[in-house]
Amino acid sequence: TQSKPLLSESLTGEQISELDAKHVWHPYSSFNSPLLPFPVESTEGVRIRLKDGRELIDGMASWWSAVHGYGHPVLKQAAHDQIETMSHVMFGGLTHEPAVTLCEKLVKLSPDGLNKVFICDSGSVSVEVAMKMAFQYALSQGNRERNKLLTVRSGYHGDTFATMATCDPVNGMHHMFENILPKHIFAEAPPCKFEEAFSESHIQDLKDKLVQHQQEVAAIILEPIVQGAGGMRFYSPDYLKRVRELCDEYDVLLIADEIATGFGRTGKMFACEHAGITPDILCVGKALTGGFMSLAATLCTDKVAKGICEGEAGVFMHGPTFMANPLACSVANASLDLLMSGEWQQQVANIESGLKIGLGPAKALSQVEDVRVLGAIGVIELHEPVDMPTVQPQFVQEGVWVRPFGRLVYVLPPFVIENEDLAHLTKAMVSVVSRL
Numbered sequence: 001t002q003s004k005p006l007l008s009e010s011l012t013g014e015q016i017s018e019l020d021a022k023h024v025w026h027p028y029s030s031f032n033s034p035l036l037p038f039p040v041e042s043t044e045g046v047r048i049r050l051k052d053g054r055e056l057i058d059g060m061a062s063w064w065s066a067v068h069g070y071g072h073p074v075l076k077q078a079a080h081d082q083i084e085t086m087s088h089v090m091f092g093g094l095t096h097e098p099a100v101t102l103c104e105k106l107v108k109l110s111p112d113g114l115n116k117v118f119i120c121d122s123g124s125v126s127v128e129v130a131m132k133m134a135f136q137y138a139l140s141q142g143n144r145e146r147n148k149l150l151t152v153r154s155g156y157h158g159d160t161f162a163t164m165a166t167c168d169p170v171n172g173m174h175h176m177f178e179n180i181l182p183k184h185i186f187a188e189a190p191p192c193k194f195e196e197a198f199s200e201s202h203i204q205d206l207k208d209k210l211v212q213h214q215q216e217v218a219a220i221i222l223e224p225i226v227q228g229a230g231g232m233r234f235y236s237p238d239y240l241k242r243v244r245e246l247c248d249e250y251d252v253l254l255i256a257d258e259i260a261t262g263f264g265r266t267g268k269m270f271a272c273e274h275a276g277i278t279p280d281i282l283c284v285g286k287a288l289t290g291g292f293m294s295l296a297a298t299l300c301t302d303k304v305a306k307g308i309c310e311g312e313a314g315v316f317m318h319g320p321t322f323m324a325n326p327l328a329c330s331v332a333n334a335s336l337d338l339l340m341s342g343e344w345q346q347q348v349a350n351i352e353s354g355l356k357i358g359l360g361p362a363k364a365l366s367q368v369e370d371v372r373v374l375g376a377i378g379v380i381e382l383h384e385p386v387d388m389p390t391v392q393p394q395f396v397q398e399g400v401w402v403r404p405f406g407r408l409v410y411v412l413p414p415f416v417i418e419n420e421d422l423a424h425l426t427k428a429m430v431s432v433v434s435r436l
C-alpha cells in the first residue's frame with residue numbers, strides 16, 4: 001500500500017503562507033509585518049521558482065553560500081552516495097573519511113600555517129569556537145587577565161550571545177542587548193575604500209586601543225577586507241597587513257572571520273590573500289558546502305593548538321552533537337573539489353566586470369550615496385533605508401531575488417550566473433532604486 005503523502009507535499013502557496021503567518025519565525029522577522037515571505041516551490045541553478053509559478057534570478061546565493069548555484073549535480077551525488085553508507089555518527093572517539101579529507105582540503109586551501117581544524121555546525125558557532133580558542137590559548141600562556149577581544153566598528157560576527165558582543169554596538173542590530181552582553185573593546189572601522197592608499201592614521205585608533213588594553217586582549221577579531229552585515233564595506237588590504245603586524249608586535253592573536261568572504265567571493269579563495277597574511281585563527285562557513293547544508297569550521301595554527309593542549313584543561317573544551325556530520329562533510333568535499341578545479345576565478349572576474357558595468361548607472365541617481373563592487377559582490381548604498389514591504393515585491397515583479405537591508409541594496413550572485421541573467425539582475429536593481 002502507498003503511504004499517505006506528507007501534509008506539506010500537498011499544500012498550496014496560500015496554505016503555506018497561512019501556516020507560516022500563524023507559527024513561523026523568519027530571520028529578523030515580526031508576526032506583525034505586512035510583508036509575508038514568498039513560498040518557494042524549488043530551486044535550480046540560479047533560479048528560485050515560487051509556488052505561484054514565477055521564476056526569479058537569484059542575486060543572493062542564499063546569503064553568500066550557494067556559490068555553485070542550486071542543485072548542482074556533483075553536490076547532489078555526493079549527498080546521495082554518503083547517505084547510503086552513513087548520514088551521521090558521533091565524533092567523540094570516532095572518525096571518518098569525509099571529515100579527515102575535508103580537513104586536509106581546508107588546510108591546503110587556506111593561508112599557510114593553519115593546520116588544525118575544528119568542524120562545527122554554523123558560522124556563529126565557528127566564531128564562538130574561535131573566541132574560545134583564543135581565551136583558552138591566553139589561559140595556557142598564564143594570561144588570565146586577557147579576557148577581552150578587540151575589534152572594529154561596523155563588524156558583524158553572528159547573532160549568538162558571544163558573537164553579538166563583537167558586533168558594532170552603535171550602528172549594529174543588537175543594541176537592545178547592550179547591558180547583557182560581555183564588554184569588548186571597539187576601535188574605529190577602517191575607511192570604506194578598497195583601493196584607497198593606506199595611511200597610518202587609518203589604524204591609529206586600533207593601535208591606541210591595543211596599546212591601552214594590551215594586557216586584557218586575547219585576540220583581535222575582524223572580517224578581512226569586506227565587512228558584511230555591518231555595512232557591506234570594503235577596506236584596504238594594507239590595513240589588514242598592518243593589523244597582522246600589530247598583532248605580532250603586541251603578542252595578540254588575530255581571528256579572521258571569513259564566513260562570508262571565504263571560498264572565492266572577493267576574487268581570492270580567502271580575503272586574507274589580498275593582504276598576503278595568515279591569521280592565527282580562521283572561521284569559515286556559508287559556502288563551505290556550496291550552500292547545500294549547514295557546516296562551518298574553525299582553523300588554527302600549530303602554535304595555538306599546542307598552547308591549548310598543553311594548557312590547564314589539556315583539551316579544547318567544545319563538542320557539538322552534530323560535529324563533523326558525514327553528510328555535510330561529503331557535500332563540502334564535493335564543493336571544495338569544484339572550487340579546486342579553478343573555474344570560479346574566471347566566473348568571479350566576469351561577475352565583477354558585469355556588476356561594475358551594470359550598476360554603474362546607479363551612481364548618477366540622487367537616492368544613491370555610493371556604488372561599490374569587489375569580486376562577486378555588488379553594493380548600492382542609499383542615503384535612506386528602504387521600506388521593505390514596498391521594495392521587496394518590486395524586485396519580485398522584476399523577476400529577481402534581491403534582499404536589501406537598511407540602506408543597502410546588494411547582490412552576491414552564485415558564481416555560475418550567466419552574463420544575460422547578471423545584466424537582468426543589475427538592470428532590475430538600478431530600476432527599482434531609481435523609483436524609490
Ligand code: PMP
Nearest residue numbers: 122123124156157158228259260
Ligand atoms: N560571521 C560573518 C562574517 C557572517 O557574515 C555571518 C553570517 N551572516 C556569521 C558570522 C554567522 O554565521 P551563521 O549565520 O551561519 O551563524
